[in-house]
Amino acid sequence: MNGSKRNASTLQHSILLMAVAATALGQTLVFTLLPSLGRATGMAEMEVGLIISCSSLIFALASPVWGTVSESLGRKSVLVIGLTGYSVGTLLFGLVFHAGLNGWITGAVLVAGLVLSRMLQAAIMAATPAAAAAYTADITTPEQRTQGMGRIGAANNLGTVIGPVSGGVLAAVSLVFPLYAVSVITGLMAITTAMFLPPSPQVRSQRTMNLRQTLKKGLGAYADPRLRDLLMTGVMLFMSFALIQQTLGFLFQDHFHMSPQDSARTLGLTMMAAAITSLSGQIIVVQWLRAPAVLLIAMAVPAIGAGAVLLWVVESQLLMSAAVLLVGLGLGFGMPAIMSLASLRVSHEEQGRVAGLASACPALGFILGPLVGTGLYTLDHRWPYLLVMALMLPLSLLAWRLVRRS
Incomplete structure (x- = not known):
């Protein structure tokens, strides 16, 4: 009997983490390709930032709503909806870019098509992270919560590792081909989840709304x-990351005179290395050493700040990449800590809603981050990193207050 329960638990964790990894793979691949796709279709830097900012706003609004829906509809159903929406939405996004690369649509029509398709995708795919975090809260005890959310973060980082390198390889076929591949992967993951993921042990809300x-x-x-x-802590952490991620591809192209394809490949490898650093930190510090959540946040702030300082002052591509590793490490500490602390502050009946809110933090950071970052980049290539350095001041205060509160 114990063996059967253990096997069921392993299956739950495996499929859940695969769903998170597939979504992260797609997100990172898109973020890596966007600067190159934007340049190849004649878009300005701020227009590329607009795509991410608008879709992030929709994601942030939809995420806690989907978390609430999962309390009555069930975590598994909401997971399947999110993965299906991601698959169909990515296909649509890729088709619009395909039309732009072939000159069938250009200018404002192209930008509008990309923004709308990405917003529609975000409205549905927001279901996946919210349901995955709520499902994790359902199958872990309070004492296991930080480690459970750490596994979600590790799966996210695994997808982040695979996404950039696979995007760089598949971009050799065509710049838009990786988007079609992501559509297929997330579609298959939706089918796998529907067929094999056991229902969550949550007690569903009987109240119809x-x-x-x-x-x-x-x-x-x-x-x-x-x-x-x-x-506030989660939003500023991810805004800092967005400011760096969405401008680094342009910096590589302009500072080192790279082609869009070379820039996509270089940025992909850099983000992959950052994800590996983040994943390693989570395995060692979160899973093995079982560091408390407040300590993880306290470690995240100086790591991101040090990365921003390096990007501000260095000229070497190698040192710029090292700076991104520090940022990735900081984000790897911060993400599971935010999700764990949020989950522990509410009752079992509120886990879905709060999981949705915690999952919205990345999107909230990406509402202003890309738009402000690309806008600052047009004025001076290093100003986005100066803003990240400035954000570390309020972040340090918030981290100190979280430590005191705990």
Whole structure:
């Protein structure tokens, strides 16, 4: 009997982590390719940033709503919906870019098509991270919560490792081909989840809510005073990452005179190395050493700050890449800590809504990060990294308050 339970638990964790990894793979691949795809279709830097910012806004609004829906519809169903939406949305996004690369649509029509397709995708794929985090809360005890969320973070980083390198390889076929590959991968993952993932052990809410009530309850998580400091910390962590990630591809092209294809490959390898660093940190510090969540946040801030300082001052591609490794390490510490602390502050009945809120932190950071970063980049190539350095001041204060509170 114990063996059967252990096998069921292993299957749960494996499929859940594969779903998270597949989504992260697609996200990182898209972020890596966007600067090159944008340049290849004649888009300005801020237009590329607009795509990410608009879709991130929709994701941030949808994420806690999907978390709320998972409390009555079930985590598994919401996971399948999110993966299916990601697959179909990525296919649509790739088709619009394909039309732009062939000159069938250009200018404002192309930008509008890309923004709208990405926003539609974000509205549905926001279901996946929220349901995955809530499912993890359902199958872990409070004592296991940080390690459980750490596994979600590790799966996310695994996808982040595979995404850039696979994108760089597949881009050799064509710049848009990796998007089609992601559509197929997430589609297969949706089928796998529907067929083999056991239902979550959660006790589903029996209360039926209409759309207005669901939206009110889900979006109400943003006003919850118990989570305000965690939300602000998570948003600034991911905004810092967005400022760096969305400008580095342009910096490689302009500073080192790379072609769009070479830049995509170089940025992909750099982001892959950062993800490996983040994954290693999570395995050693979160899983093996079992560091408490507040310590992880306290370690995240100086790592990201040091990376920003390096990007501000260095001229070498190798040192720039080393700076991104530090940023990746900091993000790897911060992400599971935010998710764990948020989960532990609420009751079991609120896990879905709060998981959605915690999952929205990356999207909230990517609302302003790409747009502000690309705007600053047009003024001076190093100004985005100066802004990251400035963000470390309020982040340090928030981290200090979290440590005191705990």
